[in-house]
Amino acid sequence: MSERPIRVVIVDDQSLIRLGFRMVLEATDDIDVVGEAGDGEAGVEAVAALSPDVVLMDVRMPGMDGIEATRRIRRGHPDTRVLVLTTFDLDEYAFGALRAGAGGFLLKDAGREELVAAVRAVAAGEATLAPRITRRMIELVTTDGAPAPRPHRSPALTAREQEVLDAMARGMTNAEISAALFLGESTVKTHVGRILAKLPARDRVHAVLIAHGLAEPGDG
Structure with a gap:
């Protein structure tokens, strides 16, 4: 018997971006998008209700941003992993989300294969940061x-x-x-x-x- 699909919740304030990610992820056999949310507060509520394995978390959103949402999810639901999404090559917001407990980092313009691989990696606890990301992290705090x-x-x-x-x-x-x-x-x-x-x-x-x-x- 195969393992159950990776359960994913997408949190982003732009509906078209959520739709795009959903279409890519649901085209795979081992990933199931179980919910969406348009802001951090709704994302926290979705995690509490759906218990996903992975959350795709936008950083900059109105109301509760992705940093605070990540912090609350990791404290209240430590088995749920958070994959940070941003349009920037690691700005202070994305770095803050990593400090808050996110398990990975991904640019919104990532390709189909990169997105799927990142979700799988984060779900397996194998997430890592590319060398350019770690260099940028150091630049941001010096x-x-x-x-x-x-x-x-x-x-x-x-x-x-x-x-x-x-x-x-x-x-x-x-x-x-x-x-x-x-x-x-x-x-x-x-x-x-x-x-x-x-x-x-x-x-x-x-x-x-x-x-x-x-x-x-x-x-x-």
Whole structure:
């Protein structure tokens, strides 16, 4: 018997964008759009009523924005993952949503395959941030001429776990880490799980923020 489809709620104040995402996602066999909302407050209510696996969350919306909605969803429904949507290449709003607990980041002009892959990745807890995204995150929290945050070094991590964390911080996927460090992908997954437990970090994205000095271990 196949696994049940990934349940998705789309939160965006533009109905045409919601329709476009719905059409793309529902064309796949393993994703089911179970609800939509036009603002953050309605999105929080939809999550409470529908218990989706993933929320596609716009950042800039009237009323409750995506940052506050993400924060409330993650606090009240920790099993629901949030994939942040924005038209910008990571502005302060999107970064704030990541700090609030979002598990991934996606531009609204992403292609069909990229959107589907991102939903699947976030649902599986494998979400990561591309290198250009992590670089932009650092730029947003440093002032002109200020040094970048110091990378996190934890005495609780083994040397190999630190290598894996550093690779995660560079935006590498488990498959890429496996190839780079000559490890089996299952071994990489084991290391990632131990890293999240030892930091502690709520998820992979939080671990990346910690690795770049942009969040504190155990924060959030």
